[in-house]
Amino acid sequence: MKVKSPKDFWAGLMFMGFGLFFTVWAVIYYQMGTAVRMGPAYFPTVLGGMLAVLGLIVFFGSFAVEGPPVPEFSYRPLILISLGCVLYGYLMKPLGLVGATAALVYVSALGGHEFKWKEVTVLYLILVFFSWAVFVKGLTLPFPVWPEFMGY
Amino acid sequence: MEIFHNLYIGFVVAVHPVNVMYCFIGVILGTLIGVLPGIGPVATIAMLLPITFNLNPVAALIMLAGIYYGAQYGGSTTAILVNIPGESSSVVTCLDGYQMARQGRAGPALAIAALGSFFAGCVATLIIAVAAPPLAEVALKFGPAEYFSLMVFGLVAATVLAHGSLIKAIAMVLLGLLLGLVGTDVNSGVLRFTFGVPELSDGIGFVIVAMGMFGTAEIIANLELKDQREIFTSKVTHLYPTKQDLKDSWAAVLRGTALGSMLGILPGGGALLASFGAYTLEKKVSKHPERFGKGAIEGVAGPESANNAGAQTSFIPMLTLGIPSNAVMALMIGALMIQGIAPGPQVMNEKPELFWGLIASMWVGNLMLVVLNLPLIGMWVKLLTVPYRYLYPSILVFMAIGVFSLSNNAFDVLIMAVFGVLGYICVKLECEPAPMILGFILGPLMEENLRRAMLLSRGDPFVFVSPNKPISLAFLVASTILLVIVAMPAIRKKREEVFVEEG
Numbered sequence: 001m002k003v004k005s006p007k008d009f010w011a012g013l014m015f016m017g018f019g020l021f022f023t024v025w026a027v028i029y030y031q032m033g034t035a036v037r038m039g040p041a042y043f044p045t046v047l048g049g050m051l052a053v054l055g056l057i058v059f060f061g062s063f064a065v066e067g068p069p070v071p072e073f074s075y076r077p078l079i080l081i082s083l084g085c086v087l088y089g090y091l092m093k094p095l096g097l098v099g100a101t102a103a104l105v106y107v108s109a110l111g112g113h114e115f116k117w118k119e120v121t122v123l124y125l126i127l128v129f130f131s132w133a134v135f136v137k138g139l140t141l142p143f144p145v146w147p148e149f150m151g152y
Numbered sequence: 153m154e155i156f157h158n159l160y161i162g163f164v165v166a167v168h169p170v171n172v173m174y175c176f177i178g179v180i181l182g183t184l185i186g187v188l189p190g191i192g193p194v195a196t197i198a199m200l201l202p203i204t205f206n207l208n209p210v211a212a213l214i215m216l217a218g219i220y221y222g223a224q225y226g227g228s229t230t231a232i233l234v235n236i237p238g239e240s241s242s243v244v245t246c247l248d249g250y251q252m253a254r255q256g257r258a259g260p261a262l263a264i265a266a267l268g269s270f271f272a273g274c275v276a277t278l279i280i281a282v283a284a285p286p287l288a289e290v291a292l293k294f295g296p297a298e299y300f301s302l303m304v305f306g307l308v309a310a311t312v313l314a315h316g317s318l319i320k321a322i323a324m325v326l327l328g329l330l331l332g333l334v335g336t337d338v339n340s341g342v343l344r345f346t347f348g349v350p351e352l353s354d355g356i357g358f359v360i361v362a363m364g365m366f367g368t369a370e371i372i373a374n375l376e377l378k379d380q381r382e383i384f385t386s387k388v389t390h391l392y393p394t395k396q397d398l399k400d401s402w403a404a405v406l407r408g409t410a411l412g413s414m415l416g417i418l419p420g421g422g423a424l425l426a427s428f429g430a431y432t433l434e435k436k437v438s439k440h441p442e443r444f445g446k447g448a449i450e451g452v453a454g455p456e457s458a459n460n461a462g463a464q465t466s467f468i469p470m471l472t473l474g475i476p477s478n479a480v481m482a483l484m485i486g487a488l489m490i491q492g493i494a495p496g497p498q499v500m501n502e503k504p505e506l507f508w509g510l511i512a513s514m515w516v517g518n519l520m521l522v523v524l525n526l527p528l529i530g531m532w533v534k535l536l537t538v539p540y541r542y543l544y545p546s547i548l549v550f551m552a553i554g555v556f557s558l559s560n561n562a563f564d565v566l567i568m569a570v571f572g573v574l575g576y577i578c579v580k581l582e583c584e585p586a587p588m589i590l591g592f593i594l595g596p597l598m599e600e601n602l603r604r605a606m607l608l609s610r611g612d613p614f615v616f617v618s619p620n621k622p623i624s625l626a627f628l629v630a631s632t633i634l635l636v637i638v639a640m641p642a643i644r645k646k647r648e649e650v651f652v653e654e655g
Binding site: 007008010011014015018019022025026030031034035036037038039040043044047048050051054055057058061070071073074077078081082083084085086088089090092093100101104105108109111112113114119120123127131135139141142143 | 203206317319320322323326327329330333337339340342344345368371372375376540541542544545546548549551552553555556557560561562563564565566568569572573576577580581582583598599602603606607610611613
């Protein structure tokens with residue numbers, strides 16, 4: 001057996017994984033109920049089962065029909081962009097808008113093709129000012145502006 | 153005439169200075185993100201949803217709608233001048249629009265795109281005003297069985313019209329439905345799939361999902377490509393089309409408007425499908441199909457009119473049935489729910505100023521767009537010279553602020569990043585994210601209506617196809633027919649052609 005369509009091979013596996021997970025989890029932890037009075041497990045079990053079956057079809061189809069290869073993943077932007085967002089969320093309370101925006105802008109800029117300290121710093125300053133003016137001053141969202149340790 | 157009275161109510165609301173201002177903000181933002189490749193209306197509307205919480209519902213919807221149809225105008229500018237679709241619905245405009253620009257006729261191409269869009273926008277506004285009330289009347293009689301079948305039909309149509317593999321699209325819908333079930337089960341109060349995380353007990357915010365799947369995933373995918381743009385700014389000299397241009401394109405504008413309006417109403421339809429359909433149609437009816445791809449003005453006029461018409465008529469199922477036909481409409485429903493308005497046929501009767509105000513504002517917005525796009529074209533073109541390395545960190549900052557402000561919670565931003573990764577994987581595996589978003593928003597609604605219908609029928613599954621429920625039966629029959637038709641090899645090939653052609 002040889003995988004002819006790698007995209008479908010992985011997509012099939014992904015769908016089967018999600019489908020089985022939801023079904024098994026629902027069956028173990030929630031009540032099924034009856035068709036008249038459906039319990040919390042009923043709908044997810046049915047949907048998960050259908051998803052797993054479709055995944056299986058896609059999976060087996062990948063051995064039969066020729067398809068393009070999976071394009072290479074660019075891990076650099078993938079990791080740095082995601083990391084930047086997560087840092088923004090978790091640094092907001094301790095470091096304030098000023099710190100969180102810095103983390104997001106510098107880390108995500110590293111995920112691009114070129115990184116120039118000067119350019120990124122100017123961009124960062126503009127974005128912090130804009131965020132502060134629009135969201136904190138304008139829309140009065142309760143964001144801390146400065147880091148906690150600075151006592152604001 | 154009732155329709156004139158209704159439109160009058162609408163215009164009174166739409167020309168109110170505050171609403172005009174929000175309409176203006178909407179169309180400006182729409183044009184802006186339409187011009188900029190790499191950010192679309194879905195991510196933008198998702199970003200702005202949390203902010204609309206502070207606005208009144210009419211102003212919020214007017215602004216968000218403006219972003220969607222404004223993006224159709226902006227997208228054509230980039231397509232014609234840079235050969236990059238600023239919006240996915242402008243992909244086909246690149247074919248002939250860019251060729252016209254290379255021949256030094258960028259001005260007429262831009263003018264026809266804007267004027268065609270304006271005409272289509274006016275017609276589509278009227279169509280909504282005429283078609284929506286009777287549809288809402290019918291929808292008021294729907295019970296849970298009808299609603300369930302309607303949603304099945306909507307989801308099936310959305311997968312059939314999505315491009316790429318049909319099975320994968322259906323699988324994505326199912327995945328969306330399942331993810332939509334995360335959170336507290338309304339009937340039993342049981343926490344489902346929350347894994348002990350308290351933040352998940354209210355479910356995953358679909359704004360967060362949309363921003364991850366369409367926002368961060370898009371940015372990561374864009375960063376793989378190198379910046380390379382060739383802009384014909386200097387060549388936009390004379391804007392006005394010649395008499396010959398007008399003669400060549402008026403019929404295409406009419407055809408594009410008609411086709412776009414029809415395709416917009418279909419579930420799963422909207423601007424993207426409309427523009428593809430219109431281009432194919434123009435090529436079919438033309439006496440000189442060989443001119444297409446070499447700067448035929450009909451190839452710009454048809455699709456550009458169609459995408460604007462489709463963008464606007466796709467509001468019809470959302471406004472009358474409360475069923476979203478595409479990802480943007482799913483977000484509009486979210487905007488209504490944030491305002492505490494249950495979407496559905498009752499909106500028209502209970503909130504006429506909202507309903508008719510929104511419709512009238514589309515006409516006002518279209519008028520603004522013509523002014524914004526024709527004389528001010530130079531300003532938008534300058535925007536294109538902004539490199540992507542400045543843009544994407546800015547977009548990320550706004551998305552992160554938007555998500556964080558939903559509930560001042562870092563966990564939401566984490567979820568956005570997770571869906572960004574999932575969205576990127578889906579792009580790589582050719583799984584369309586749009587059907588998933590539709591499933592995601594419909595998941596809880598479908599379960600609720602299924603449960604109610606089964607309870608009312610005492611567990612008889614044939615309630616959906618019984619002769620006493622002709623509407624429900626009709627929806628399910630239509631869904632089956634659609635699936636069978638698309639699964640037939642001959643049609644499947646044709647469907648692939650429509651989407652792949654010149655793409």
